Amino acid sequence: MPSEPGSQGYNSGSEDVESLIDQLRGAASIRNSLSKNRIAGVIGSISQHSTVCGLANDSLEALIDVLATSPCYLDQSSVGSIFKILFPRRKVSENVVVKVVGSLGQGQSKPSPATQALLLRWLVMVYDVLESYDVLSQLYGVLFNLLDMITLRGHLCHILSSLTRRRHVKPFRIQALLVLKQNLGDEQPLLGLLQVYKDYYPDVIVGETAIARAGVFSHPNIEWMQKLLLIQESSADDYSGPSDSQSSFRIVRKIGGQAMKRQKTNHIVIPEVHTFRAVESSVTLEEVEDVSDFVKKLDRLELPNQLVAALEDPLLRKLISLKPSDEASLRINNWLAARFSIELHPPPVSNLRSVDRTEHFLSRVLEYTRSARRLLPAVEDFLKRYLRTWTGNSHTKTLLGLLCFLPIREFEELRSNFFALVDRRLKDRGEASIAKLVAFYTELIRQWAITYGNQAQEPEFSQEESLALRKLLSHVGQICLAGLANFQGSNLITDAILCFYEGTCAPPWENGLFRIVLPPDQVVYYFVFSGDVMTLSRICGILSRYKRGFELSLRQAQSGHSNGAGEYPRDYVNHFNGFLMDICNLVWRNRAFKCGGSDSKQDQNALGCTLANNVVLSLQRAVDEREESLLTLFSLSHSAVLAQFSAECFRMLENSNDSEMRRTRHAGPVTQKSLQLLATNGGLKITYSDFRVAVLRALGKKGLGGIWDFMHSTMISLIQLTSGADSSRAAS
Template sequence: MSSPGGQAASKVPAKRRKTGIKSTVEKTTSTLYNEGALPDELARLVDLLTVRNFLDQASLGAIVRNLYPSGKVGDEVVLRFLGALGHGQLKPSLPLQALFLRWLVMVYHLLENPAVLSQAYGVLFNLLDTAAIRPQLCHLLALVTRRKHVRPFRIQAVLDEIQKQRSAREVDLAIRNGFSVSHDLDRRLQGTTSLFPAVHTMHAQESSVTLEEVDNAESLVKNLEKIELPTQLVAVLADPLLQKLLLLRPDAEGSSRISNWLMACLGDVASGDAESDIFLDMLEVIHDYAVATKTLPPLLLTFFAQFLGVWDGSSKRDIVLETLSYAPVVRFQELYQILQVLEHSMLDNTPSSQLSLLGFYTLLLRRWTITMEAAESLDALTAATVPNLIGYVNQLTLTLTQTSPAVGTSLAILDFYEAAATLYSKPKLIEHTDITIPPPLLVYLLYFNPSLAVVSRLCGVLATYKRAWEAVMSPAVSRGLARCERDQINAFNGFLMDLCNCLWRGRAFSAADPNAQGCRIAQPAQAALGSYLSAADRDLSLAAAFGLSHSPLLCLQSISLVRELEGAEAGAIRTRHAGPVTEASLGQLANRGGVVLSWQEYRSGVLEYLEGKGLPGIPDLMYNTMKKLMRARQH
């Protein structure tokens, strides 16, 4: 059968063959049994077995049973058999697949690369739901994993359990996303003795409709005004259908009932009449409510203000902070009272607690941005609340630079200011929200960070802030500059001037330009740094040490650009640049037969190179600050 004639005959239906194929099969199996299959013959026979053809199952089975390799079995043969497993019209029959698996078990110790089966573990495991080949799969998996507990009956038990859990999840998902009352609250509270109620309506009138009777959207809409409120309205925290009802038909008395129930529960915990663990379990339900509705109503915000006073600051911290991040945009004084209690409970003089708090503020600001952008109209409330929050967090970020001066901390700080920059980039929001910039000291500390990712993201944030300032001062925004914004413009322009002096102008720490602050480094310190640098490298000045070519963060990217340009002209140049690049060295390079590159082309090329490497912050800031670069990009 490994001969071309035999393979051709397998592709012809039995009724159309001129001669029988039985003798050929018998000869092939006899040869295989006595002599074994050489690698080329083995490959052809595997192709014959795994591709649909007109051979009968008995002939194919006989070939597999006598398929003895005469040497090592390569990966291609193994993969061909593995690829033939599973369901499908073009797949071999399941009894034949079982023989394939038995063959793989038989030749396991002859495989050139046994690891090929380990790499296919996921494929083999996902086939375990096919009962016809499960015993052979278990045998092979036992060899692959070396685990004796892989047995058919145990795999079957696991598959029954998986299906059960999947079915339970589907039912739960249908309840939460659908229009049916959820009756599984006791299970979700993990068997606690809490009296947290489920939806149940008592004393309903004949003319009314209970929520338990609603089972679809049409029924809810049709009976919206007739639906009797459940006896325990606090069940709204766990039941999606009741949540929909109260959103569509708000009820002031119902809100008061919910608030009274929660406060009574909190009072029991505070007085010691109830265990705090029970309340923490209930907190998960409140968290699910906030996530489902994307809101934290005022009554729950009031409840949280009381809860934080008895919270230990660490139990289920992530759930507490995520729930509180759905707080509405309220007056900052009202929010500040809650933040004070939160910080008093959380902060324990460790950077980890401070970072958790910063992560909460970042999430809160992002949610506020989404909420305000989706609102039909915005009032003057946001003009004070958002800037006050950012100004408040400014102190925390400065503290973190001292308590945890690590790259990870810097990235977390930038997460917050990127959230602020995103808010200021929205035309609708900048119309109502005053700009608050990061503290000047923080900007300089981040700029001189040892991570290029930090510096790039910082520059990207400042570029977004600059566009926000330009928008506020343009006719497109009608509100004009607020007094607090006018006080910040000079400081912000100082950031830009100092960073451009370092990166682009070769005048690092200069205070001679308008608004320049010399990165707030005192003159005696500059003199000491200059003397140190001159002793280390007489050709390098302090003013040029932080440019594209010499900066410790950018020198590799800069010279890499030059190396790529030289590589593209390898046959046409006689010399290469030794680096670092200066305006004078580029002229000398061209005279000696090197790459012809102007100073402006080189610097623009470095910006493009950084963009290509996923570091767009510095180019974004330069293109939005340097007038010559602005005009060049426009053309």
């Protein structure tokens, strides 16, 4: 026999919840059917389930039936306790919404006024997780006609203010609200709803109206809502709560009191979206409810009167970006020019140049700039003047974000007006600031690639712009070199620099704009000898992509389709080939620091890692004392960063080819002679070339694809294994 409801342990099964709801329904339908303690036990058991897993729609609907659609003889304390635990597991269905709205009003069959107020308050709390707003919108008239009920008016105004669209604003409703205001005075919820109506038809509602205070329509119980969202996220695999994508397809509207609060906090007041002189046939942004509605009305949407509202309203930004016009850009630019003039030269009695105020405003300008993908002239002029007094202590992220959208022009102009000022403030402030500086230039060049990549294919694209990019790349190369010299071993700066060169080796070189600018020699060799395998892999990947760019340029020059890029100077290509040859000598050919000489024609481009002969001799003497060879010190088998991978790879080869586990094992490290001796003694038979290919393949599987890509794009022996030639192929 089941135990008393009040004594049950927690059980999340839906059948137990249904049984508890049945007991509650029976108790609610008969006067004094159960004692108050037993009713509290049933509610407590339901609460145990609801506060952890939430209530399924069937259970939620059943509880609403108990409270609203059938006679309920529970005491008001028990009713209030039930409303506190009505946590929906998924989005609230339309059936539940209809039952809640249908229970409102006057009549013998209706719940008590106190219960109705709780029902409406609960609907306000779950408004953001409703399955659909269509039914609620159809019931707009029913809700509006209940505004004369004092117990419901506050929550009704809250729901109606969120639900109201232009189609709901009718002359008779405007008149009814004005009459209510005249009779009731400045009742805050009513003023808030009236303000929403005035936003749609400011020319219709005339006269002075009091301003609703901030927070009049805030959520009734924030903690309850936070718990609800946690329940839904953890209990439903297919849960999708209120998202930014949905809210971004509705106009951002703030209550008048909130606007006043922003003024008091010294924020620049940006106008809201309003379409004045709208008529019934007008199609305005205020009426858009979701993305499908926006798409359907896109061709007919009218631009609002205050286009600068796009700084804060994402929906207006989308409209302007999809339907661009010079007039819209000019109007926004003119407003910003006036605003920036005040910001740069505030009145003596004011404190307009507060950090929070400027940051808030610039962040809004940055959001608009990212949407428009261009820097307005007023913003550029402001940055030019503001940077002269900028200390580097504030707005760094926002200012650099705006500067990323500077257009390409003559480099000296950009350097004197922008880059030199930013460099001066950031390059001597520590490794974090240098990393930010390099990241800024990375993003700037990425934006240029996006903005000008397709345009650069046009024949009239200027050579000055291509020259400006090359000068910028050289300029950043010097910043990278200084950063590595001043902060040796900094992973933060290393990653920023590698990200920069990975970004700059990606643009389409064939368009004639993005010409290859090699990093300084010291930067390349710093990464080669950094002692970190991932850094080595990344610099190898960068060089291999540069190599493809040089080869592409040569093919285009030979075919006569260079698009103005032209062939690179032979000395420049030879210098780049020196990077390739040096790395191949270090890692693949066991000829570390070998330069061009009579002993090998294939080493004619090698730079010997730019080490002087006396330095190489000193290294050789140091290695000789350890009875090792400098030539093989950085090879796959002997390198401090690659030896472990090579050993693991060879052990795996032995295990996969040794079924009896009795063969002679290699002691390591692997060399060509050691492999021959191993095969003679009954060990694994594998050629040195096959072993190195296996190591490269293993490195690629471990995410070190840069080394694999470098060797396979540089070594002929890997492209033509059957030839047996072990020589480097020139870049062009």
